Amino acid sequence: MGPQPTSLGSGTRGPGPGKAEAAAAEVDRASVIRAFRPLGWLRIREAIPSWMSWVLGVIPILVLLLAWWAVTAGPDAESRMISPTILPSPTEVARSLPQLWFERALTRNLVVSFSRVLTGFAVAVAIAFPLGVLMGAFTKVKAAFNPLSVFAAYLPIPTLVPLTLSLFGTGESQKVVFLALAFVIYLLPLFVAAVDSVDDVYLKTAYTLGASRTQTVGKVLLAISWPDIFRAMRMGFGVGWSYILLAEMVDIGKGLGGIIMVSQRRGPREHIYLVLVFIVLVAFLTDRLWVWLGRRLFPYREVRR
Amino acid sequence: MASNPPTKVGPTALGKIVLILFILACVAGAAYYFRDLLAPKGAGGPKKVDLDAFAQQVGKVEAPDTKGITTVNEYTYVPADKLPPVKGVSSYTWSAADKVVQFPINVWIGWLPILAANHGGAPNTESIFFKEYGFKVNLKLIDDPVVARDAFAAGQSHVLWGTLDMMVLFAPGLMADSRTAPRIFQQIDWSNGGDGIVVRGSIHSVKDLKGKTIVYAQNSPSQYFINNLLIAAGIQPGEVTHKYTATAFEAAAAFVADKRIDACVSWAPDIYNIPEKVTGTRILTTTSEANKLIADVWAARADFAKDHPEVIKGLVAGIFKAMDQLSDPAFKERAFQWMGELYGMSVDDVRAMQNDAHSTNFAENKSFFLNANDPTNFERTWKNITFVYRELGLVGTPARFDEVMDFSVVKQLEAEGAFKHQQDTYRTTFAPTSYTKLSAEAPIVTQTIRINFYPNSANVYEPQHDDVGAPLPNTLYDPSVEATLEKVARLAGQYERAVIAVVGHTDSSMKGKGTRYQDVKQLSLDRANAVKQALVKKYKFDPNKFTVEGKAWDVPADPDDPMNQALNRRVEIAVYPPEA
Numbered sequence: 001m002g003p004q005p006t007s008l009g010s011g012t013r014g015p016g017p018g019k020a021e022a023a024a025a026e027v028d029r030a031s032v033i034r035a036f037r038p039l040g041w042l043r044i045r046e047a048i049p050s051w052m053s054w055v056l057g058v059i060p061i062l063v064l065l066l067a068w069w070a071v072t073a074g075p076d077a078e079s080r081m082i083s084p085t086i087l088p089s090p091t092e093v094a095r096s097l098p099q100l101w102f103e104r105a106l107t108r109n110l111v112v113s114f115s116r117v118l119t120g121f122a123v124a125v126a127i128a129f130p131l132g133v134l135m136g137a138f139t140k141v142k143a144a145f146n147p148l149s150v151f152a153a154y155l156p157i158p159t160l161v162p163l164t165l166s167l168f169g170t171g172e173s174q175k176v177v178f179l180a181l182a183f184v185i186y187l188l189p190l191f192v193a194a195v196d197s198v199d200d201v202y203l204k205t206a207y208t209l210g211a212s213r214t215q216t217v218g219k220v221l222l223a224i225s226w227p228d229i230f231r232a233m234r235m236g237f238g239v240g241w242s243y244i245l246l247a248e249m250v251d252i253g254k255g256l257g258g259i260i261m262v263s264q265r266r267g268p269r270e271h272i273y274l275v276l277v278f279i280v281l282v283a284f285l286t287d288r289l290w291v292w293l294g295r296r297l298f299p300y301r302e303v304r305r
Numbered sequence: 306m307a308s309n310p311p312t313k314v315g316p317t318a319l320g321k322i323v324l325i326l327f328i329l330a331c332v333a334g335a336a337y338y339f340r341d342l343l344a345p346k347g348a349g350g351p352k353k354v355d356l357d358a359f360a361q362q363v364g365k366v367e368a369p370d371t372k373g374i375t376t377v378n379e380y381t382y383v384p385a386d387k388l389p390p391v392k393g394v395s396s397y398t399w400s401a402a403d404k405v406v407q408f409p410i411n412v413w414i415g416w417l418p419i420l421a422a423n424h425g426g427a428p429n430t431e432s433i434f435f436k437e438y439g440f441k442v443n444l445k446l447i448d449d450p451v452v453a454r455d456a457f458a459a460g461q462s463h464v465l466w467g468t469l470d471m472m473v474l475f476a477p478g479l480m481a482d483s484r485t486a487p488r489i490f491q492q493i494d495w496s497n498g499g500d501g502i503v504v505r506g507s508i509h510s511v512k513d514l515k516g517k518t519i520v521y522a523q524n525s526p527s528q529y530f531i532n533n534l535l536i537a538a539g540i541q542p543g544e545v546t547h548k549y550t551a552t553a554f555e556a557a558a559a560f561v562a563d564k565r566i567d568a569c570v571s572w573a574p575d576i577y578n579i580p581e582k583v584t585g586t587r588i589l590t591t592t593s594e595a596n597k598l599i600a601d602v603w604a605a606r607a608d609f610a611k612d613h614p615e616v617i618k619g620l621v622a623g624i625f626k627a628m629d630q631l632s633d634p635a636f637k638e639r640a641f642q643w644m645g646e647l648y649g650m651s652v653d654d655v656r657a658m659q660n661d662a663h664s665t666n667f668a669e670n671k672s673f674f675l676n677a678n679d680p681t682n683f684e685r686t687w688k689n690i691t692f693v694y695r696e697l698g699l700v701g702t703p704a705r706f707d708e709v710m711d712f713s714v715v716k717q718l719e720a721e722g723a724f725k726h727q728q729d730t731y732r733t734t735f736a737p738t739s740y741t742k743l744s745a746e747a748p749i750v751t752q753t754i755r756i757n758f759y760p761n762s763a764n765v766y767e768p769q770h771d772d773v774g775a776p777l778p779n780t781l782y783d784p785s786v787e788a789t790l791e792k793v794a795r796l797a798g799q800y801e802r803a804v805i806a807v808v809g810h811t812d813s814s815m816k817g818k819g820t821r822y823q824d825v826k827q828l829s830l831d832r833a834n835a836v837k838q839a840l841v842k843k844y845k846f847d848p849n850k851f852t853v854e855g856k857a858w859d860v861p862a863d864p865d866d867p868m869n870q871a872l873n874r875r876v877e878i879a880v881y882p883p884e885a
Binding site: 077078079083084101102103107108111162165166167170171249250252253258261262264265266267268269 | 345347483550551558
């Protein structure tokens, strides 16, 4: 609760010395009253300092860890609220890190999985981007591909594993193709929507200025929808991680999916949770990278914040 | 730059690039220096299997057993003495009013007796379990073993289905909590054609798999099946490229899709469909020959078994009762129908599976759980799986067989005289055959064993001799002969239906030194015979299962190194498919 900016809605027009003080006092009183109203400290779109956003962000994580610790605490396995055969305790999970890191080569597997996600993503963008832009720009193209896109969005993706298997074998290409498929299905509608949402005003202006069809697509539709397309890519990149387990179901060897699957069967189960932690970590870091890149590419989008 | 030189402070553009490159090089160098810390290679990769480690798991402390065992030898201990005691408060869901046992099963014909006993999947009052023992059973389909295991650990189900090899993998984790420790009370079936290995045409025997690529579902009976065979054939797992899938179905699909894969381990019906549909493929072997290799069992939670011994006994007895009733073809048809309803399959599809497994009745369970001489009893099967999996590095500290095996119910039923009429029908009778006839085809697998015979002796249990040649009592010339015979017995037991050739070979050290070839040939034959007799005597095999042959010094072990006499003195055990 920092000092309130006095100019907001207080109606002080003439900056007379006595008047301003009285007004400030009035505003202060108002903010105190507001703060004690139910949920008065919650204000719509208020600006908070960065330390506060960090603190507020850490609290739920700590609560979760505490809850985890509480349900798995106890002198022996039998007195825990949740049995270690289901959920190991945080310390047990932490203690199994060296084994996962050294014996099971966590980082190498992480790199393998990450590069699979990355390759699949690149392939997907190479397909979904041109198709999405064309669909967004030309109604006939959209009419042709939209039913397929809608159908694909409702597909239970796991059922495609055997299909990609018989078409692309058991090697690396099958995994990349499967991930690319999942990415395309997610990204395509978002790309179309991004181009679709460009206001007609811009098109009319472009036509008035005598822009050609190519120019209109390239310099108006695409140029305006770039930030939205980028945002769709940022959101979509996470999708790959949710499918990595399915992608790595065949020819289980390297990759985080393999580690999880093997740990489920013959333990240690601690590694399942550790791998999840690392996936979250990687997802967080890559998301930061996307945000940083977004700020660099589209600084004009940042003005609103 | 030139327009405003005085304000320009700091490095030039080139300087910045050099600086950044320098920093990057430092980071890369540090990363490389600490590469084993940042990205260790891991302990994975093909391990070198110690094929002699087998001897260590056969009781070394026993006195040499030179007489052989002539009667059925039953365990004398009480299971409760060896099973881990249950601590704490039971933590499974159970309603004393409804009394419904949650019993998940997978798609497998072996569950026919329990489906028959329960009159379908849903809990009902018509079932044997309710009418005779006063509880209900809910058989639900949980095909994914991991989900079944998790439901078991969470106390949502009281029973865990599985093959014994799955239990070996699951047991150490589940035993972390004494309440979820699995207790195995009953064998449901032996896989009897349900599992198999399909290969491309150029492969005729397991030894041909060396250097080839195989695909199978990891941590499944498939993995045990193939690796047990590879180890029996003396092939290091690292000499074969293993590709893993999550399910057997995907392994079959991968084999069909990818011509670079030379073999797959999968289940019926895929293993029978592939050779019909894909040219150039054939079945190498199935569990219709290795018919005592893969055992299906069920395990109960330790806390549930402790709290409800009468329910456990009812489950075991009810299943045996249903096995009797299934001999009525009309009832069997109804059972097929119940199974079809639960699995969402047509009755025809269910009927087509009926030969994939052999339901093990009371007498067969008795032999499996209690008979210490049975070459494929619980203890040996468990130890064999543990041996294979430990050598592959798949299990760290495995559970002992007597920490999970609970034969108390089988013993109780025996004491009550129940199911006396059920006879062990799962025994193959063999007609005598000749080695020449047998060896016309390629063997499925050949195992080479070495027994150190006393010079010119053909007695496997030959004692040591003192300086003047007098035998020393209670000694063995080859102290590891028991372990060697055990190894053969297990393979011969697993391949219960197969015919086995025991081929003796001698070294060629006396070649051209006045020794008569005839005598050497006779010695090699005598030694093969001695191995056969020892096996028949100790493990009660049908003598006609074995065919003996003496090859003298004709076939060196390694054609590239024919004078390696240590390798040449050997006995080869070749497993041949049963004659059609």
